[in-house]
Amino acid sequence: MFFDPYGYHGTSFEQTYRCYPASFIEKPQIESGDKIIMPPSALDRLASLHIDYPMLFELRNDAAERVSHCGVLEFIAEEGMIYMPYWMMENLLLQEGDIVRVKNVTLPKGRYVKLQPHTKDFLDISNPKAILETTLRNYSCLTTGDSIMVAYNNKKYYIDIIETKPSNAISIIETDCEVDFAPPLDYKEPERPAAAIPSNKQPSQAEEFPDESEPKFSAFTGAGRRLDGKPLTYQPPPVSSPALRGKQPSVANVSGQPSVGSTSQSTARQSQGKLVFGSNVSRAPKETQKEAGKEIKPEPPKKEEPKFQAFTGKKYSLRG
Numbered sequence: 001m002f003f004d005p006y007g008y009h010g011t012s013f014e015q016t017y018r019c020y021p022a023s024f025i026e027k028p029q030i031e032s033g034d035k036i037i038m039p040p041s042a043l044d045r046l047a048s049l050h051i052d053y054p055m056l057f058e059l060r061n062d063a064a065e066r067v068s069h070c071g072v073l074e075f076i077a078e079e080g081m082i083y084m085p086y087w088m089m090e091n092l093l094l095q096e097g098d099i100v101r102v103k104n105v106t107l108p109k110g111r112y113v114k115l116q117p118h119t120k121d122f123l124d125i126s127n128p129k130a131i132l133e134t135t136l137r138n139y140s141c142l143t144t145g146d147s148i149m150v151a152y153n154n155k156k157y158y159i160d161i162i163e164t165k166p167s168n169a170i171s172i173i174e175t176d177c178e179v180d181f182a183p184p185l186d187y188k189e190p191e192r193p194a195a196a197i198p199s200n201k202q203p204s205q206a207e208e209f210p211d212e213s214e215p216k217f218s219a220f221t222g223a224g225r226r227l228d229g230k231p232l233t234y235q236p237p238p239v240s241s242p243a244l245r246g247k248q249p250s251v252a253n254v255s256g257q258p259s260v261g262s263t264s265q266s267t268a269r270q271s272q273g274k275l276v277f278g279s280n281v282s283r284a285p286k287e288t289q290k291e292a293g294k295e296i297k298p299e300p301p302k303k304e305e306p307k308f309q310a311f312t313g314k315k316y317s318l319r320g
Contacts (some may be wrong), residue, residue, distance in 0.1 A: 013046055014103040019094055021086040025077070030085055032151050033138030035073035037083040038102075043075040052106045054173055056141055057082075060101040066094040067171045069107065071140030086148040087158070107141050110170030114163040116182035121148070122157045123184065132159075132179070136172060145170040160185075228308045 017038075022030045027037060033182055036057070036299050046055065059068045068091050070084065077083055082102065094100060115132075117123065135150045142148070150157045162182055163168045170177075226233055 012104060013042070013051070014101065015042070015101055016101050017080060017082040018097050019089060019100045020081060020083050020096055021089060022083055023086070024096075027073075027083065027085050029128050030073055030083070031087070031149070032085075032135065033071075033073075033141055034069075034085065034088065035071045036085075036088075036140075036146070037074050038072055039076045039077045041079060042102075046104065049104075051104055054140060056105055056171060058101075058103045058169075059088070059092060060103070060104045061092045061094055061098070062101060063098075064309075066092045066142070067148055069141045069143045071103065080232055085149075088149065088310065091146050105169075107169050107171040109175040110142065110164060110166075110172050110177045111175075112163070112165040112178045112180070113142055113161065113170070113172075114180045114182060116160045116162050117184045118158045118160070119146075119186050120184045122159070124146045125152065129179070140173055141169060141171050183221055228315045229240060230308070 022028060023266070030037065036059075051091050057070055057072065060066070068088060070088065089095075092100065096125055122128055130148060131152050135152075139148070142161050142164055144161055145168075146161045147158050148161065150159060208240065226232060
């Protein structure tokens with residue numbers, strides 16, 4: 001079952017070995033790449049074959065049906081054993097001392113690879129692309145479905161290989177490969193604010209028709225004042241708000257005819273929104289003016305009030 005230097009037949013290299021992690025040998029540098037350490041007898045057999053360089057191998061775990069690819073660093077392992085990075089053993093679901101089949105292969109040069117970090121911490125690095133480029137220099141090939149390990153600043157970052165072109169396994173030695181990143185596995189998109197849904201409800205009656213009880217602005221409704229301080233000889237009738245004008249009933253006089261006030265109010269209601277100069281009574285019909293003239297009694301003559309005289313007060317001296 002193990003490598004027999006005298007038992008090979010054919011033109012390809014294929015053999016089974018027992019695998020162990022790099023911690024079993026003083027080669028910690030292989031943890032930061034994808035290269036394994038094989039026994040010297042494997043080198044003798046490979047040298048006698050016409051294989052492509054650099055040497056690339058297929059690793060297969062038949063028990064778990066897992067496949068990966070790798071390169072070789074040295075041929076100093078004990079016979080029947082190989083040493084590989086621990087993250088590679090995790091990809092193949094291998095334990096210490098498990099059997100793995102090794103076969104030499106030729107892989108096409110990669111043109112495209114898509115990577116997906118496991119955590120967002122990898123994106124917090126100041127320049128993740130530069131760190132990834134430096135790390136991939138220690139790799140010979142990439143396989144779709146594998147999870148590679150990137151060590152930086154005493155921390156390990158795991159990255160999934162989602163897609164590779166032109167095949168599921170590619171060589172990344174001396175090639176220009178386009179690298180694309182997918183969102184990390186633990187990344188969550190920020191929640192977008194919910195868009196306001198326009199309501200199809202019709203506005204209520206209160207919105208369509210404003211409350212008529214609310215007072216509205218009325219112009220020229222203040223009281224008059226004389227500049228000399230004397231009382232007015234004529235008091236203008238109070239003007240009601242436009243909202244209440246339509247609601248006040250007309251007051252009839254004793255004779256059954258509408259009064260002058262109601263007539264003026266109706267005339268003002270007809271000409272609402274316009275400034276009217278002069279008396280509103282003159283606009284009423286002649287008959288109404290006659291009846292109103294009969295009812296209005298002449299006012300008694302008022303006594304003449306003393307006229308305003310300036311500088312009639314007491315005088316005072318500044319000396320006291």
